[in-house]
Amino acid sequence: MRKNIIAGNWKMNKTLAEATQFVAEVKNKIPATDQVEAIVCAPFPYLASLVEQAKGSNVKISAQNMHFEDNGAFTGEVSPVMLKDIGVSHVVLGHSERREYFAETDETVNKKAHAAFNHGLTPIICVGETLEQREANETKSLVGEQVRKALEGLSKDQVTQSIIAYEPIWAIGTGKTASSEDANEVCAHIRQVVKELTDAATAEAVIIQYGGSVKPSNVDELLAQSDIDGALVGGASLEADSFLQLVEAGAK
Numbered sequence: 001m002r003k004n005i006i007a008g009n010w011k012m013n014k015t016l017a018e019a020t021q022f023v024a025e026v027k028n029k030i031p032a033t034d035q036v037e038a039i040v041c042a043p044f045p046y047l048a049s050l051v052e053q054a055k056g057s058n059v060k061i062s063a064q065n066m067h068f069e070d071n072g073a074f075t076g077e078v079s080p081v082m083l084k085d086i087g088v089s090h091v092v093l094g095h096s097e098r099r100e101y102f103a104e105t106d107e108t109v110n111k112k113a114h115a116a117f118n119h120g121l122t123p124i125i126c127v128g129e130t131l132e133q134r135e136a137n138e139t140k141s142l143v144g145e146q147v148r149k150a151l152e153g154l155s156k157d158q159v160t161q162s163i164i165a166y167e168p169i170w171a172i173g174t175g176k177t178a179s180s181e182d183a184n185e186v187c188a189h190i191r192q193v194v195k196e197l198t199d200a201a202t203a204e205a206v207i208i209q210y211g212g213s214v215k216p217s218n219v220d221e222l223l224a225q226s227d228i229d230g231a232l233v234g235g236a237s238l239e240a241d242s243f244l245q246l247v248e249a250g251a252k
């Protein structure tokens with residue numbers, strides 16, 4: 001049985017004091033079971049100190065983005081080498097907000113996925129459709145294409161280790177969740193695409209999260225679905241209590 005991975009994506013929120021307080025509150029309360037993994041995706045300036053703070057606990061620390069190059073003249077960017085150097089384990093790639101506001105494309109997501117593996121970071125690769133695309137019945141073809149492009153050229157081993165997050169854009173921060181059946185249908189389609197790209201064992205192993213207005217009141221139903229293996233959570237991951245409830249749901 002696949003485990004659940006609950007990742008809290010704080011986006012551009014919290015002061016250092018608030019970030020530190022959060023990790024202090026949650027780090028000894030993560031259920032000690034292999035069934036669940038807890039990840040905090042924090043803003044760049046806090047990563048190094050949160051990694052130190054989380055040492056010896058079951059909380060992993062992730063970045064929310066990175067550049068694909070190791071170093072160079074890319075003012076304002078952060079490289080995979082830097083993230084690895086400070087002990088970050090995961091990196092969110094291709095979040096819809098990066099795609100919409102910062103010109104992220106399937107091609108750069110793919111370059112970043114390769115760069116992540118080249119430096120021992122685990123990518124959390126985000127895909128998802130807009131409301132217009134859903135209404136035009138394009139969800140599966142669009143999401144399938146995003147997955148194909150993001151994973152292009154990765155080995156089966158690397159695909160197995162990747163985390164894919166299905167986040168319908170219309171459900172992000174809107175309070176609208178995809179019904180658990182609809183979310184599961186798209187996650188199952190993603191698994192099918194992974195199978196076509198690799199093989200049945202890889203598709204069976206890959207972790208596929210759902211994201212979009214996940215909260216303690218709807219997480220159980222989502223995680224009960226056959227192809228949903230955790231959640232990428234924005235708003236409801238900002239409070240320690242609520243994050244812990246989500247992680248506990250993942251441990252069931």
Ligand SMILES: O=C(CO)COP(=O)(O)O
Nearest residue numbers: 009172173212213234235
């Ligand atoms: O974008 C998201 C996580 O990456 C989802 O955000 P919300 O949980 O706030 O809808």
